[in-house]
Amino acid sequence: MTYYLRKLGFYVVALWAALTLNFFLPRWMPGDPVDLMIAKLAAKGPVSPEIRHSLELLLGTDSSRPIFLQYVDYLNNVAxxxxxxxxxYFPQTxxxxxxxxxxxTIALMGIATIISFAIGILLGQLAGWKRGSWLDNLIPVTTMFQAVPYFWLALVLLYLLSSVAQIFPTGGGYDVNTVVPGFNLPFLRxxxxxxxxxxxxxxxxxxxGWMLGMRNxxxxxxxxxxIVTAEAKGLTRRRIMTTYAAxxxxxxxxxGFAITLGFVVSGSIITEQxxxxxxxxxxxMSAVQNSxxxxxxxxxxxxxxSVLGANLLVDLLYAVIDPRTRARA
Structure with a gap:
């Protein structure tokens, strides 16, 4: 129980530190969202100081209030x-x-990350178990895709499979002309x-990356x-491979999967672009461009x-998979 309480306490402190940094970082960046909104409104007519103050209150950047009080308000609003x-996207919240x-993003990046992890671990397990096999020799070929810049690989596939072969669409999330968003079969398909x-x-x-790491x-x-003891006991090779070695x-x-899964949200920028x-x-990207x-x-x-939650989940899972973790803590 002490192990779990220590982990939870650590992540609570980490969340508070992240929230604090999250509050101050945008305010240290150049640009003012209030000025941006006023510039849009000024095209339709004069903007009074009262309107500016109302916008500051609405966007949480009231310069008349001390920064500490803005910070307290921010934590209260987040809670x-x-x-x-x-x-x-004004006036949308x-x-x-x-x-x-x-x-x-979760549907695309999350599912793709889980699939790549599962396939990579399985193939890496087999390659490490059967060293020198054709699967083991295939690893240098697969690392080529990891070495290629991600955006370049995306552009190549987009050109070959969308522009040339016309197997997949060139962009978008669904066919906006024929389907209606919702939980229905045409939209999901x-x-x-x-x-x-x-x-x-x-x-x-x-x-x-998953394949090479698991293989090594x-x-x-x-x-x-x-492993030698398990073989001496006469256990089956399959049980030794899965239960003991893998x-x-x-x-x-x-x-590593926990960290990758946590960054599913932030790692989607290039893909979606x-x-x-x-x-x-x-x-x-739109938020950064518009301050x-x-x-x-x-x-x-x-x-x-997402990052803290994924790491917490794996820390707890670690304690289940390897009980020695709790003992060392």
């Missing part, structure tokens, strides 16, 4: 789920904007079709004494929670 109003875009090429790019560029850990684990070899990859995918990455403090803070908050 109540109020992330403010977006300048970019940040929470609504994130609710509209976050599912797209269209979303899967439009997301296949971006997901394929993610899998090809990341599967080699399997080779190292197979030389341990408990279970211990996967631990470092599991920690190349494929014009309507996810949170595109939203973040949208509230929206930037909302996106950073989602990234923070």
């Amino acid at each position: 109540h789920g109020d992330l403010g109003v977006s300048v970019t 940040v929470s609504t904007t994130l609710a509209d875009t976050l599912p797209w 269209s979303a899967v079709y439009y997301g296949t090429l971006p997901a394929l790019t993610i899998v090809l560029s990341s599967i080699a 850990m399997m080779v190292s684990t197979l030389s341990e004494d408990y 279970r211990n070899a996967v631990l470092p990859s599991l920690a 190349v494929f014009s995918y309507p996810g949170i990455g595109m939203t973040l 949208d403090y509230a929206l930037m803070q909302g996106v950073f908050l989602v990234i923070t929670i």
Whole structure:
């Protein structure tokens, strides 16, 4: 129990530190969202000081209040789920904007990351178990995709499979002309079709890392004494490979997977830019371009929670997979 309480306490402090940094970073950046809104309103007529003050209150950047009080208000609003109003999508709230875009990113990046991890671990396990096989010799070829710049690989696949072969669409999240967004079969089928090429790019560029890491850990684990003991007891090779070797070899990859899964949200920017995918990455780019403090803070908050949550989950899972972790703590 002490192990779990220490972990929870650490992540609570980390969340508070991240929220504090999340509050101050946008305010240290050049540009003012209030000035941006006033510039838009000025095109329709004169803007009074009262209107400016109202906008400052609305966007949470009231210069008449001390920065400490703004910080306290920010923490209170976050605790109540109020992330403010977006300048970019005014008068839409940040929470609504994130609710509209976050599912797209989670569906694309999350599923693709899980698929690449599962396939990479499985192939790496087999390659490490059968050293010198054709699968083991295939690893240098797969690392080529990881070495290629991600955006370049995305552009190549987009050109070959969309422009030349015309197998997949060139961009978008679904067919806006024929389907209506919602939980229905035509929309889901269209979303899967439009997301296949971006997901394929993610899998090809990341599967080699998981495969190589798992292969090397399997080779190292197979030389341990408990593997020799298991073989001497007459256990089946399949049980030795999965229960003894792979279970211990996967631990470092599991920690890396937690970090990767946590950065699913932030890692989608390039993907969504190349494929014009309507996810949170595109939203973040729009927020930065428009000095949208509230929206930037909302996106950073989602990234923070996803990273900390994924790491906490794996720390707890570590304690289940390897009980020695609790003993050392």
